[in-house]
Amino acid sequence: MEEDWGDIFRSIQNFVSPEQEIAEEIRDIGADNEDYVNRMLGRENRIAIAGLTSCLPSRIMHHGWLLQVRNTAIDNIVTIGGPFGVRQITIYAAVTYVDRFLSVMPIKNERFRIPVLLGMACLNLASEVLERYEHQVDLSEYEKFADYDETTIMDMTDHVIHQFGETVTCVTPIQFTKYFLSRFCRDNTRTEYARIKTVHVIMSTLGDVRLMSLRPFIVGLAATLLASNPNILNEGQIATEIAALPPNWLIPLDNVWYCYNRLLELNEHI
Numbered sequence: 195m196e197e198d199w200g201d202i203f204r205s206i207q208n209f210v211s212p213e214q215e216i217a218e219e220i221r222d223i224g225a226d227n228e229d230y231v232n233r234m235l236g237r238e239n240r241i242a243i244a245g246l247t248s249c250l251p252s253r254i255m256h257h258g259w260l261l262q263v264r265n266t267a268i269d270n271i272v273t274i275g276g277p278f279g280v281r282q283i284t285i286y287a288a289v290t291y292v293d294r295f296l297s298v299m300p301i302k303n304e305r306f307r308i309p310v311l312l313g314m315a316c317l318n319l320a321s322e323v324l325e326r327y328e329h330q331v332d333l334s335e336y337e338k339f340a341d342y343d344e345t346t347i348m349d350m351t352d353h354v355i356h357q358f359g360e361t362v363t364c365v366t367p368i369q370f371t372k373y374f375l376s377r378f379c380r381d382n383t384r385t386e387y388a389r390i391k392t393v394h395v396i397m398s399t400l401g402d403v404r405l406m407s408l409r410p411f412i413v414g415l416a417a418t419l420l421a422s423n424p425n426i427l428n429e430g431q432i433a434t435e436i437a438a439l440p441p442n443w444l445i446p447l448d449n450v451w452y453c454y455n456r457l458l459e460l461n462e463h464i
Contacts, residue, residue, distance in 0.1 A: 201398065202272055222283040223371035223389065228440060231373050231411075235443065237365050238409055244361045248293040248407040260296050261403070263309040267292045268400060270313030274339050278331045280321065282397055287364045288313070288320035289400050293407070295354050308350070310340045315350035322351075323362055367396045370414030378435060379422035391421035398460045408453055415445070416453035426458065 224230060241247060254260050271288045274280075292312060299306075306312075314336050321330045333344040342350075355362060371392050379388045395417040399405040405413060419427060419435060427435075429451050436445050 201394075222281065222368050223375075223393070224369040224373060226372045226376035228373075231370065231443075234365055234369055235411060237363055238411060241361070241363055241365065244359060246294050246298065246358060246361060247409075248290075248403075249297045250293050251404045251407050253297060254403060257301060259305065263306045263312070264292060264296060264403070266309035267313035267316065270310045270339065271317045274314070274317060274331065274336060278335065280317070280331065281325070282393060283366055283368045284317075284320045284324045286366045286368060286397065286400065287324055288317040289406065290364055290366065291316035291319055291354065291362075293403070295357055298357055311342055311346065311350050312354070314340065314342060314347050315354050318347055318351050319354060319362060320364070323364060365410045367399075367410040367414035367417060368393055370411055371396075371418060374415055374418035375422060377439070378418050381424075384422065384424070388418070388422040392418045395421050395457055395461050398457070402456065402460065405453060405456055408449060411443075412446075412449050412453055416450050416457055419450075420454060420457050420461070427454070 224234070250260065250264070268289055271285060271292070275285050275288070295312065295316065317331075318333065318336075333347050336347055337343060371389065375385060375388055375392065379385050392414075396413060399413060399417075415436075419432060429447070432451060432454060433447050436447060436450060439445060
């Protein structure tokens, strides 16, 4: 059974006040216009063209040990990020970088001895990309969690970036939330609840390698449908919601339907 890393992350946060968390989520959930979504879809396409979408599910089929490497790296990301108030979107991006690295790194033997360092490097990279400078965790603080100094962490960060061909562009499902809420949440009294729950549902995907390999747009769409509706939707209802979106987005119903049902399984408790 997959760990609910999003829930674990929230449970160990002890730095950010509820007011700060709400403000951060509002800033992170994007915009509610189609031009913004088109720009984000353009970023998705550039990541795909660069060959940087996750292929970890198929890699794990042949190299099962990669899953343990991934889990160790994520555990380190969550353990460091929680106490220092790292935003949820930054945690999500860091895990995306872990999956990207494990998808593209050359495999010379059946082992990878530095998963903790990989987690540190990916969290450092995500913080550099998404966090304001004054909110980034000082690398000296990382040393409290593992025996790696700042130079080693920076060297690993540079190695990760090199493996990405210097492309650090990252898109998360959280960034589509505001747009999808504007389309799917028709009860204004549920908007705030739906916003918070959508982000929670998205964070629950961190432990599921297959969900993390789907396009962020698809995960954001399915998560918002799940969180913004008081009732469980059937495939026909989801198809109707998709049909109301711009047709040039070419949204695959089968992917959304799979994602919706998997998210439902992971979040039955809410």
